[in-house]
Amino acid sequence: MDKKEQAICDCEVIHEDVVRRVRGAMPEGKDFYDLSNLYKMFADQTRVRVLWALSREDMCVCDLAVLLGMTKSAISHQLKSLRLSNLVKYDKQGKVVYYSLADSHVKDIFEKGFEHIREK
Amino acid sequence: MDKKEQAICDCEVIHEDVVRRVRGAMPEGKDFYDLSNLYKMFADQTRVRVLWALSREDMCVCDLAVLLGMTKSAISHQLKSLRLSNLVKYDKQGKVVYYSLADSHVKDIFEKGFEHIREK
DNA sequence: ATAACAGTTGAATAATTGAGCAATCATCAG
DNA sequence: CTGATGATTGCTCAATTATTCAACTGTTAT
Numbered sequence: 698m699d700k701k702e703q704a705i706c707d708c709e710v711i712h713e714d715v716v717r718r719v720r721g722a723m724p725e726g727k728d729f730y731d732l733s734n735l736y737k738m739f740a741d742q743t744r745v746r747v748l749w750a751l752s753r754e755d756m757c758v759c760d761l762a763v764l765l766g767m768t769k770s771a772i773s774h775q776l777k778s779l780r781l782s783n784l785v786k787y788d789k790q791g792k793v794v795y796y797s798l799a800d801s802h803v804k805d806i807f808e809k810g811f812e813h814i815r816e817k
Numbered sequence: 818m819d820k821k822e823q824a825i826c827d828c829e830v831i832h833e834d835v836v837r838r839v840r841g842a843m844p845e846g847k848d849f850y851d852l853s854n855l856y857k858m859f860a861d862q863t864r865v866r867v868l869w870a871l872s873r874e875d876m877c878v879c880d881l882a883v884l885l886g887m888t889k890s891a892i893s894h895q896l897k898s899l900r901l902s903n904l905v906k907y908d909k910q911g912k913v914v915y916y917s918l919a920d921s922h923v924k925d926i927f928e929k930g931f932e933h934i935r936e937k
Numbered sequence: 938a939t940a941a942c943a944g945t946t947g948a949a950t951a952a953t954t955g956a957g958c959a960a961t962c963a964t965c966a967g
Numbered sequence: 968c969t970g971a972t973g974a975t976t977g978c979t980c981a982a983t984t985a986t987t988c989a990a991c992t993g994t995t996a997t
Contacts, residue, residue: 708879708889708943711913716884719873723884729862729869731934732927736859741955745853746843753839758974759828764836764843769828771956773975792964792973793831802933807852809929813922814851828973861985878944891986893945912943912994 738782739806743767744775751785752804755797858902859926863887864895871905872924875917 739745746765750756762769776796779785786799859865866885870876882889899905906919
């Protein structure tokens with residue numbers, strides 16, 4: 698353990714070997730950035746409801762707004778975030794925009810989440 | 818589709834049947850609340866790094882602080898959130914508190930997350 | 938008892954974020 | 968073209984949140 702690390706934190710390194718091993722296996726910063734951004738999309742009740750609804754059926758913005766009892770504006774804002782995260786895709790047909798899940802991982806992630814909350 | 822729902826949102830219902838089916842299958846509010854709270858724990862770079870580190874080895878607060886280049890205080894605050902969400906458990910041995918993952922689901926959730934971000 | 942250290946906590950601050958309003962865009966019907 | 972409707976966007980407000988600082992607890996060693 699070098700001096701630099703001790704300077705960063707206000708404590709002595711207790712288990713240098715552990716820190717070294719874990720650091721050696723640590724993914725690069727970008728992975729954690731992407732990962733936390735992915736989970737941010739699931740970290741809001743509105744978005745998680747939208748994603749869940751779309752995991753059942755494709756829906757338009759208006760359907761989602763009625764289903765969740767919110768304004769189209771609020772739903773549209775969240776759909777934009779979900780689009781930018783590549784979690785949903787859309788299909789414009791005339792005036793109506795149909796949204797659907799972009800990725801099969803979304804259902805997997807739901808599954809693991811529900812497993813966790815149901816167990817406790 | 819009854820009048821109440823149209824009052825809530827500023828739009829006509831376009832696909833009553835879709836809304837009715839999805840609503841019929843929708844989990845109760847508490848599930849979405851719990852689910853989004855679970856994912857909130859993964860939705861921050863510091864917490865996701867902590868969880869990832871603990872998925873490799875049990876570590877004390879000081880080790881984590883050095884590993885992540887942050888103060889013990891910041892780490893401790895985040896560990897408290899993770900404790901309250903039942904994602905980590907701790908084991909105090911003298912002055913040192915060792916943290917470890919409380920739940921095997923955490924690793925599963927990581928796995929799905931990494932699958933997603935690596936594919937795009 | 939005192940000092941040193943690991944960790945926790947509460948308050949304060951700064952930054953982020955979600956929702957609604959109002960304005961706007963896009964498409965379709967008359 | 969004009970009006971109506973679905974959707975998007977920019978803005979503001981309120982609420983939440985991550986970090987830091989300082990004070991504090993608890994444990995160990997002298």
